[in-house]
Amino acid sequence: MSRPHSRLFALVPAAGSGARMSPDKPKQYLPLAGQPLLFHSLATLCAHPLIERVFVVLSVDDAEWDRHDWRRLEPKLSPLFCGGATRADSVAHGLRAVADDVAPNDWMLVHDAARCCLAPWHLDRLIEEVGHDEVGGLLAMPVADTLKRADERGRVAATVSRERLWQAQTPQMFRYVMLRRALDHARDVTDEASAIEALGLHPRLVAADASNLKVTFPLDLQLAEWILRQRREGRA
Numbered sequence: 032m033s034r035p036h037s038r039l040f041a042l043v044p045a046a047g048s049g050a051r052m053s054p055d056k057p058k059q060y061l062p063l064a065g066q067p068l069l070f071h072s073l074a075t076l077c078a079h080p081l082i083e084r085v086f087v088v089l090s091v092d093d094a095e096w097d098r099h100d101w102r103r104l105e106p107k108l109s110p111l112f113c114g115g116a117t118r119a120d121s122v123a124h125g126l127r128a129v130a131d132d133v134a135p136n137d138w139m140l141v142h143d144a145a146r147c148c149l150a151p152w153h154l155d156r157l158i159e160e161v162g163h164d165e166v167g168g169l170l171a172m173p174v175a176d177t178l179k180r181a182d183e184r185g186r187v188a189a190t191v192s193r194e195r196l197w198q199a200q201t202p203q204m205f206r207y208v209m210l211r212r213a214l215d216h217a218r219d220v221t222d223e224a225s226a227i228e229a230l231g232l233h234p235r236l237v238a239a240d241a242s243n244l245k246v247t248f249p250l251d252l253q254l255a256e257w258i259l260r261q262r263r264e265g266r267a
Contacts, residue, residue, distance in 0.1 A: 033159065033162065033163075034081060034162070035081075035138060035158065035162030035163060036163075037134070037137045037138055037206075038083050038133075038134065038138070039082050039083060039137070039138045039140065039162075040082065040083055040085070040086065040129070040132075040133055040137060040138065040140070041082050041084075041085040041086065041140040041141075041202065042085075042086045042087075042088065042122065042125050042126070042129070042139055042140070042142075043069075043072065043073065043076070043085065043087045043088065043141075043142050043143075044088045044114065044118050044121035044122050044125065044143075045059045045069055045088060045089055045144035046088055046090040046093070046114020046115065046121045047059070047118070047121075056095060057090075057095060058144075058145060059144040059145065060095045060099070063147060063252060063256055063259070064256050064259045066099075067099050068145070068147050068255075069087070069144050069147070070099070070101075071147040071259065072142055072144065072146055072147050072148075072149045073085060073087060073101075073104055073108060074103070074104060075149045075150065076107075076140070076142065076154070077108055079151060079154050081158060082107070082140070082154075083107070084107050084108075084109055084132070085104070085107050085109065086110075086125055086128075087108065087109070087110050087111065087144075088113060088114050088122070088124065088128075089110055089111065089112050089113075089114055090112070090114045091112050091113065093114075096110060111124075111125055113125060113128050117218075118221065118222075119218050119220050119221075119226070120218065122141055122210075122214060122223065123214040123215070123218065126139070126210065126211045126214070127211075133207045134207065135208035136206055136207070137206070137207050138162070138167075138204055138206060138207070139204070139205060139206070139210055140154075140157070140202035140203070140204045141201060141202060141203050141205075141223050142201045142202040142203075145246045145247065146200065146201055146243055146245050146246075147259075148242050148243055148255050148259060149202075149243055150242065150243070153170060153202075153239055153240075153243055154202070156170075156237055156238075157169075157170055157202060157204055157237050158204070160235065160237045161204045161235055161237060162204075164235050166205075166209075166227065166232045166233060166234055167203075167204050167205035167206060167210075167227065167234055168203070168224075168234045168235030168236060168237050169199055169201065169203035169204065169222075169223075169235075169236065169237065170199075170200040170201060170202060170203075170237050170238075170239035170243060171197040171198060171199050171236045171237065171238070171239060172198045172238065172240065173196070173197055173238070174193040174197060175193075176193070177190065178190065178191040178196070179191065197236055199222055199224060200239050200245075201222070203222060203224050203234070205227055205234070209227065209232075210227070213227045213229065213230050214226050216229060216230060217229035217230075242258050
């Protein structure tokens with residue numbers, strides 16, 4: 032794998048409540064394979080040899096972080112208690128908080144806290160294909176299922192062509208200065224690529240796989256545990 036000319040950093044927004052998963056604690060702290068869900072993606076990012084530091088953006092009143100042992104991820108891991116009301120707010124606040132540590136042209140890999148099955152080969156592929164790109168890019172998967180658009184009664188209004196449609200994943204990898212400018216320009220977005228697109232730019236799509244799933248519902252947690260167990264046992 033060729034090394035990009037600029038340094039690489041990761042930023043993980045983890046200030047959400049994840050109320051659909053559990054009323055008792057934020058989703059990112061739910062137990063998964065003997066660790067908090069958040070631990071697994073942070074461990075993968077911290078272990079990658081090309082990533083210099085991993086910043087995790089937490090809620091300003093996060094009371095759960097200090098209840099867990101993160102020492103295995105030191106010295107790369109840096110918690111930032113500056114999260115905002117939305118994902119975009121948390122990423123923007125995090126980018127401002129690390130301004131003294133990151134150069135304008137350094138790469139920032141933004142990753143969902145709930146994508147706990149991130150694997151080293153996902154990162155290798157993203158860095159290899161995007162590390163010399165003038166815009167940046169993201170992991171994604173071509174849509175395989177037939178898509179239906181619903182009407183207001185919950186009935187099919189139309190079948191939507193899946194040609195050239197992709198499901199966005201994370202990490203999403205962009206230059207620090209470009210990402211910060213994009214989020215200042217377009218804060219009402221659900222991912223970083225959308226903010227970059229609002230500047231008129233076209234991020235690169237890097238093919239990933241279904242194992243990089245996002246835990247959204249309780250069943251996803253069981254699937255994530257199965258994936259992690261298969262990897263530990265050398266079956267995936």
